[in-house]
Amino acid sequence: MPKPKAAPSHSNNNVSALTQRRARFVARTLTKLYPDPKPPLDYSSHFTLLISVLLSANSTDKAVNKVTPHLFARASTPKQMMNLTPKQIETIIKPCGLAPQKSKAIHTLSKILHTKYQGAVPQAEADLEALPGVGHKTASVVRVQAFKIPAFPVDTHIHRLAQRWQLSSGRNVKTTEQDLKKLFPKKNWGRLHLQFIFFGREYCKARYHDETTCPICSKLPSNKAL
Secondary structure: OOOOOOOOOOOHHHOOHHHHHHHHHHHHHHHHHOOOOOOOOOOOOHHHHHHHHHHHOOOOHHHHHHHHHHHHHHOOOHHHHHOOOHHHHHHHHHHHOOHHHHHHHHHHHHHHHHHHOOOOOOOOHHHHHOOOOOOHHHHHHHHHHHOOOOOOOOOHHHHHHHHHOOOOOOOOHHHHHHHHHHHOOHHHHHHHHHHHHHHHHHOOOOOOOOOOOOOOOOOOOOOOOO
């Protein structure tokens, strides 16, 4: 009777040598182009970072950075924010999109931070994800950028690049995040998150992409040795 196949391992040993070579090439190229990437959102505290990242969902960093100076001039702490009405918040953040939903989430989470956490932003992933409007990706960004806790936030843009560069065959951002975490050292996750984003915007866009001029796609390791 044939032996049953072992369940797939999640260790780095299960990643093919070619995929590891691609990952090393991607990391080298990204670091040459963006040696010290800075977060694209403007913020001055853990709370303003949390709000900025929440606002960036289904929006752009540029749009968020135009709105937040006006919002944070009115309220830059949970207590100040909860003292605004959801409608006041909605009016200010309207250019970011989904303003009715986001304004209610911001108002409610500000109350929670003020009453439950004494105005501080929690570090634990579960605590962050329990806040209204805060999903896994938002929590990961806050953890790595505010608290320097290793995290590799993956959105649809990073998911697309990982697919294009054959670093992951995951069908969703959750699986792609798991694959990328296996490929790259934990200490580099936060930097790589930003590098992926900046490279995608500059060289590897979703539409009208010319692989022959892309610094990564044009030289991505194949079955042939580099």
